[in-house]
Amino acid sequence: MDELIAQFTIEARELVQQASEDLLSLEADPGKRESLESAFRAIHTLKGSAGLFDFGPMQGILHQAEDLLAQAREGQILVGAGLIDPLRAVIEWIDDSIEGIMQTGRLSEVQEMQAPRLRGLLTGEMAEHETSQIAGMLKTIPDWALALHRLVAETDRSPSLIAIRYDPHPECFFNGDDPLETISRLTDLRYLGVSVKVPTPSPQDYDPFRCDLLIEALSAGSLAEAQALFRLIPDQVTLVHLRASVGDPDVAEVQGSPDPLAGRRSTTMRVDxxxxxxxxxxxxxxxxxxxxxxxxxxxxxxxxxxxxxxxxxxxxxxxxxxxxxxYGAVTQARMIPLERTFRRFPRLVRETSAKLGKSLDLIIEGETVEADREIVDSLFEPLLHLVRNCLDHGIEDEAERLRVSKPVRGRIWLSARQRGDQIEIKVADDGRGIDAQRIRTTALERGLISEMQASALPDEEVLQFVFAPGFSTASQVSDLSGRGVGLDAVQSSVKRLGGTLELQSAVETGSSFTIRLPITFSLTQLLVVEVGGERYGIPISDIIETHKVPTCDIQCVRAGRAFILRNRTIPLLHLGELLQMRPSSLASGTSGNLTVLIVRSGEEAVGVVVEAIAERSETLTRPLSRLLQNVPGIAGTALMGDGKVLLVLDMEELAQ
The missing domain is CATH 1.20.5 (Single alpha-helices involved in coiled-coils or other helix-helix interfaces)
Structure with a gap:
């Protein structure tokens, strides 16, 4: 790609984001002069940059948008929906165009086809019904999807096709994925094309464990089936729903990521x-x-x-x-602000709330907090589920809010802050909250708990059932929810990143989801221990202290064992038993001293017996993924100096 075009796409995304934020600010407060001035500057600068290249009608459309803002600055036209909606349409069109410009260096044919409509929208010449359809019109058909359709246009007359572009991760085999087996599960497959993303390497450089495939397909099955098939790998797949005649952008709808930025990685770094x-x-x-x-x-x-x-x-x-x-310098270079993910939500919330008929404000705080690029890019999907949950289940309609003496406009907070070597991200709303009794009733109906357990469980524990796979209290399935695949997917995604997810809720007050994640996949200090002839790693941060405890000091307490440490009773577990290995030495009555690690389990301290402490090690710990990510008690893996892979234990999960 030409260096000047690469620079243009970087600056264009920043200007588009600035203009989008300014328009949202003007929508909330039409009299905010600084937002009007900022939007004008962003459009003016974008127009000047586009003028350096032959991008067809782009410069002319931006010139019209600049004229509208100039008239608003001079007080000739009012700042309202009649001004903001056309400008937002232009900004979204520019945003959609950038990806194609990056790949081809020019404006795509589909984007150029939309130019007359945009001009009409800016000059007020569009009919009212056309204006209401502008959002659908701007959801364009990518060039690759058009090319796929042309391949089967003469032989396939299906009224509806799903175009699929599947770009498997290079390390997908190690995650338990088989791209060809996955794509073969598509129903009513009409076309399949497999190509390589890079030139074929020489035999000595060929890596059979690396996937360099690009898979494109057409299916006559339903969009819902395709989305379900690729639910676990949404960042690797783009789905386009082609309806009727794909020659008309009005009858095509891009599906998959709800925002044009959703499939992008952080390519705006000055270094690849x-x-x-x-x-x-x-x-x-x-x-x-x-x-x-x-x-x-x-x-x-x-x-x-x-x-x-x-x-x-x-x-x-x-x-x-x-x-x-x-290592510290490299990890710092990978750090990017959470704004990369957060900035996708204002538009999504605005469109979804309008669809649901709810009025609300999205308050974003802490978007300048930085984290590893992989973590930031992986956050969108879990945050999307949480924000949708607030929109659909949390925020009430206006009549219900007035009935309980709440402000007519609801509020959703998306905030972040740094706490030590972790980031804490909170998604909260001031809606109806989660009714623990309703959760309890649903869990009973589905046989998840008995009546005795239902009456004994406190509300805090009952709320945790919302994270169970397939659990939903919705009476019907909607476009946003009701399928029971939301919060369990959020918890799985957060665990895969090495984090935790907490829920707090109060009826008629609101709900709050808190995600805690490491800032980066950093070096971890591990204590390597031995048990049953095997070695395992335990993060030193999880260990309070170590002790030699005489076996004669061990006492039986109900069904378990414990010992006294500084006037505190410490429950005692054996790592071998926790890992379902051979019977512990405690059970066999061995005399002598026991090597005990005092570890954290929530707010309590627990003693864990190991056979020996081998060494300390500082290494890079990677979380488990795909097929192995749900193995209980395993936090990740580490490669040791002798080349062996060490399992890193999650002691809090094992001790529960």
Whole structure:
């Protein structure tokens, strides 16, 4: 791609975002002069940048939009829906055009076809019914979908087709995915094309474990079936619903991501993200090799070469310092603000609330908080489910809010803040809240709990049933909810990123979902322990202290065991039993001292018996994914200096 065009797309996205925010601000407060001035500057700058290239009608449309804003600045026209809606349509059209410009360096034919309608909208010449359909018109058909349709146009007369572009992740095989097997499950497949994304490498460079395929297909099945098939990999798939004649943009609808930004990664970095990722990979390998020097030093000492062992350890400490600095610099380069994800929601909330007939305000705070690019890009899907939950289930209609003495306009908060080495993201609303009794009744009806359990469980625990797979209290299925695949998917996504999800709710007051995530996939200090002949890693941050406890101090308490530590009774568990390994030494009556780790389990301290503490290690921990992500008690994996993979335990989950 031409360097000037690459620079244009970067600046255009920033200006589009600025103009969108200004228009939203003007919609809420038409008299806000600074927002009007800012929107004018953004459109003016965008027009000037577009004038450097041959982008067909783009500059002319932006010139018309600039004229409208100039008239508003001079007081010749009022700031209202008649001004804001046409300008928003232009901004969305520019936003949709940027992706095609990045790929081809020009405006696509489909985008050019929409230019006359936009001009008519800006000059007020469009009929009222056409104006109401502008949002649907702007959902364009991508060029690749048009090309697929042309391949079967003469032989396939289906009234409705689903165009699919499936771009599998290069490491998808390690996640348990089989792209060809997945695509084969599409119903009524009419066309299938498989190509490679990169030139065929030489035999010595070929990596059979890396997926470089690009899969395109046409299906005559339903859109809902296709969305269900790709539900777990939405970031890798684009679905386009082609209706009737695809030559007319009015009868085509792009499906999949609810926002044009949803499928994009953070390519606005001045350095290609893949290069940053490669540096991070190299830093991780250096860490592994650095750790390999420790056993080498021990081997040298055991063979009588004490001086050599000391020199190896000295080099190890110096390399450890340098690698730590390198890793810190690389991870800092991958940090991007949460604004990348947060800025997609104002438009989505506005359109969805209008569809539901609800008036509300979206309040966004903390969008400048930074986190790893992979975490920020992966946050959109879980946040989307939570915001939709607030829109559909939380916020009441105007009549209901007035009946309970609430302001007519509802509120949804999307906020973020940094707490130590974690980010805390909160999605809250001031709606009707979640009725614990209704959840309890639904859980009883579905056989999830008995009547005795239902009466004994406190409301806080009852609310956790909303995260159960397939659980829903909705009486009917809508476009937004009722299928029971929302909150369980949110919890799975958050766990996959190494985070936690909490829910708080009060009837007629509102609900609050809190996501806590690591800022980055950083180096983790692990304590390596042995049990049953195997080694496992436990994050040192989860360990309060270690103790040698005489077996004679162990006491039986009901069905369990415990010991006294500084006048506190500490429950005692055995790691081997938690991992369903061989019977513990406690059960067999072995005498002597036990090696016990005091770990956190919620707000309590729990003792966990291990057979031995092997070593401490600083390494990169990766969370489990795909097929392995739901394995209980396993937080992730780490590669050790000897090349072996170490399972990292989630002690809080194991101890529950």
């Amino acid at each position: 993200p893949s290069r940053i990722d490669k540096l991070l990979e190299i830093a991780g390998e250096l860490i592994t090799e650095k750790d390999g020097l420790i056993p080498l030093a021990h081997e040298a000492r055991s063979q009588g070469s004490g001086d050599l062992a000391r020199r190896i350890l000295s080099s190890h400490f110096e390399i450890e310092r340098l690698v730590g600095s390198l």
